[in-house]
Amino acid sequence: MTPDDFHLSSFLPYRLAVLSERVSRRLSVEYGRTHGLAVAEWRVLVHLLRCGAVSIRDIHNCVNLEKPRVSRAVSRLEAEGLVQKTQGDGDGRLVAISLTDAGRTALADIIPAATRIEQHLTDAVSPEDLDTFFHVMERMHAVLDADPEAKPRTVMDLNTNANAIP
Amino acid sequence: MTPDDFHLSSFLPYRLAVLSERVSRRLSVEYGRTHGLAVAEWRVLVHLLRCGAVSIRDIHNCVNLEKPRVSRAVSRLEAEGLVQKTQGDGDGRLVAISLTDAGRTALADIIPAATRIEQHLTDAVSPEDLDTFFHVMERMHAVLDADPEAKPRTVMDLNTNANAIP
DNA sequence: TCAATATCATTTCAATTGCAACGATTTTGG
DNA sequence: CCAAAATCGTTGCAATTGAAATGATATTGA
DSSP: OOGGGOOGGGOHHHHHHHHHHHHHHHHHHHHHHHHOOOHHHHHHHHHHHHHOSBOHHHHHHHHTOOHHHHHHHHHHHHHTTSEEEEEOSSOTTOEEEEEOHHHHHHHHHHHHHHHHHHHHHHHTSOHHHHHHHHHHHHHHHHHHHTOTTSOOOOHHHHHHHTTOOO | OOGGGOOGGGOHHHHHHHHHHHHHHHHHHHHHHHHOOOHHHHHHHHHHHHHOSBOHHHHHHHHTOOHHHHHHHHHHHHHTTSEEEEEOSSOTTOEEEEEOHHHHHHHHHHHHHHHHHHHHHHHTSOHHHHHHHHHHHHHHHHHHHTOTTSOOOOHHHHHHHTTOOO
């Protein structure tokens, strides 16, 4: 408990941040150079591929980005023609955002590259170790879920990951 | 390989980012509320505790923060009296940064709280799984180390973690 | 029915950030 | 010895960011 031998490099939150930032940066080199995208745009595009026409709020609730950030990312994507906003027929407040053909084309180009990078990372460990890795991540999430001081998980992240909780 | 079933929530870089950000945020609630610190200040303080009087460049090379960010974090810490800059005797360019008593006091207050949060997270998994977890992290770092497009690791992160590389 | 409240997307604003440039100092190499 | 190159910390600047405010539309409840 002596604070003197407290190493930053062995501190879990720091180590997570370092690896995460390094991975994200490597990834953004990929879609940044090829299509001028930033991480927010990338997340929005990928989400749209799966969910079709959705509102800003929907995206915000799914991809872990603040609402203004989603709004601006969508504007940029629209300016580049990768996304289109169609005024929702029913609720006048909602904006239905969907991929354009150009957006789909861009994703068809980026996703394989992104998957390849992910593959490189996961190929370096055994499938069992990788399972354990994701299991540990899920346990940590569960700890935070029970912590009132922590930000709640998005619905999507909850549904996708919270399966193996013995 | 079909891009259609590409889920963001099962994409490793995304999952890392989400967990890392959630953990960091939970931690910063701690030292933010109690001492008004941000992550950059926190890292600088912790590094100083171990390394005594060091230069801006030294901090930059150890705690994964850009040089200007370190410079500004140090300025803020100095303004709050947690850190002091003493003009280096030898090299006139260097600035020796060290903790003040107030800085040490603040750390003595924050580090136990930070350790407690880390403990909560790690207590939720078995020691073997935690070992595997860090092992996997190290393997992913190793992949990035071999990737010319990835940003190199800091010397400190390298020395601390790169031990088990069969 | 219709005022009060809630929700949605955007915008405003202040603060943070990274990159590049800068002045100051030191080191290097001829 | 001294000019050129390198290094150090800081600052300028433009872009990004998040929290709160805003305007517009929907929903609620009396």
